[in-house]
Amino acid sequence: MTEEMLLQGCLAHDAAAQQELYHRFSPKMLSVCYRYAKAREDAEDMLQEGFIKVFGQIDKYENRGSLEGWILRIIVHTCINHLKKNKKFNDHVDLAFAGNIVIREDNIPAIIQAKQIVECIRSLPIGYRTVLNLYAIEGYSHKEIAALLDIEESTSRSQYTRAKSMLEEVLVKKNILTPAKPKRSWLRPVSLG
Numbered sequence: 470m471t472e473e474m475l476l477q478g479c480l481a482h483d484a485a486a487q488q489e490l491y492h493r494f495s496p497k498m499l500s501v502c503y504r505y506a507k508a509r510e511d512a513e514d515m516l517q518e519g520f521i522k523v524f525g526q527i528d529k530y531e532n533r534g535s536l537e538g539w540i541l542r543i544i545v546h547t548c549i550n551h552l553k554k555n556k557k558f559n560d561h562v563d564l565a566f567a568g569n570i571v572i573r574e575d576n577i578p579a580i581i582q583a584k585q586i587v588e589c590i591r592s593l594p595i596g597y598r599t600v601l602n603l604y605a606i607e608g609y610s611h612k613e614i615a616a617l618l619d620i621e622e623s624t625s626r627s628q629y630t631r632a633k634s635m636l637e638e639v640l641v642k643k644n645i646l647t648p649a650k651p652k653r654s655w656l657r658p659v660s661l662g
Contacts, residue, residue: 505549
């Protein structure tokens, strides 16, 4: 079934099309939810709530950009709203800044490393984890993050810096990263899929 056929079916409230849309996009969207949630159950709740919104708002999709990107945006907003609603966002931890590090890829397969990094991200306090996910993985600007989370832009920058430092420290302790002087920062906006 093409994406256009899938979209038309969902607009007509066809259960088979809705099921296909869910099966096509839910694995990737669950991984997004998993990065924001502390437990798998929370991630599954976020996913279900997000897809309810997707099906309820499918008529608002305007074919600008990909359908997957549109769904992703709804899922991310659902995750943020879930965290805010459950008052899980305001964790704050002071930390010492870690030194410069470089990813050690010579003896760790990239896919295993990516999974380990996601697990390390999930170990961060929720506020740091949320800002890190939004900035480094989803590609939001600090201004956009501030608006999404109802915080100051400077708070977003500060939490990102602290999250990055804390994450680097955890990755070094788990021997995923090695202390070194990189030519450029290793943590830039990217997609882990």
